[in-house]
Amino acid sequence: MLEELPQENIVIVAQNISSGGGAVLLKQTLRQASTKKSVVCIINDTFQIEPLPGVEFIRMPRSIFARLKIDLVILKNYNTPNTAALYFGNFPPLLPLPIKTYVFCQNRYIVGPLDLKVSKIFAIKVALQKTLFKLCSRKEHTFIVQTKTMAALVKQSLHFSPMLKVLPFTEKISWEKIRFENKPNNQKPFLYVASGEPHKNHLNLIMAWEALSSKFGLHPELVLILNAENYPILHKTLVDIASQKRLNVRIVDEMEHSNLLNAIANSVTIYPSLFESFGLPLVEANQLNAPIVASDREFVRDVCDPQETFDPMSTESIATAVVAFLNKNP
Structure with a gap:
């Protein structure tokens, strides 16, 4: 992403990035620091990252007050010619900045409809985030997204016509680091790499696996990559159902990430998510020529051509797609 920005000095605000795809994309972006004269990255107190050449890290707590302080620090210390601010975590600055400002939008909740059942607390949180995004967005900002679908959603969510850059950025995979196993597709595990937000649709997926067992007599292996510490309730629910x-x-x-890429290369990526801003595991599976079975949704077609698709709201449809894949790969 940094290669696409013309300014020589970049301040990256990534205070609300912690894990998952956002963390992977941030680290990939920072590895492009050599293309710039200087790169300053503001991260939170707990974000784990090794020192990188050409990158100065500043740590701040995760709070709205710290976010205001960040804007003031940029105004005071980085208001210089040929400098730009890149707000990496979806939200524009709270204050207007005199330097060029880019906003990387990767959270579809903020710009798209909340068309799924969630708790009242979660719905209120998303509503507040949407309001903050709209209030702080300005015509002089350039919004960076990774797909045409997200570009359309950003346009629809704002009361003005925004400047947009569609940059489907991801690092090229180093093939020499990948250890491919000589297994036919029907013997590979199905792999789902995802955080635990409601739209990731874990419950429908595991119930589809129950249908595969009870209705079809099939028992393919399903591997879920899920952080138990961040999503303890979902993790326990899935463990209990599987048991x-x-x-x-x-x-x-x-x-x-290197181990994850090896897992993707030797698995069938299954992706039952209801919506995404990008879908990094799909992109990586596509780069590795790994088979993909995924939701019949526009965000999937933005980045890959899956072998089988399904209705993610239907456990029967998910199970039927898995059966179809296995039948075509005997």
């Missing part, structure tokens, strides 16, 4: 139904399901905590 009670005696399903061939393993739940694995987050792993190093």
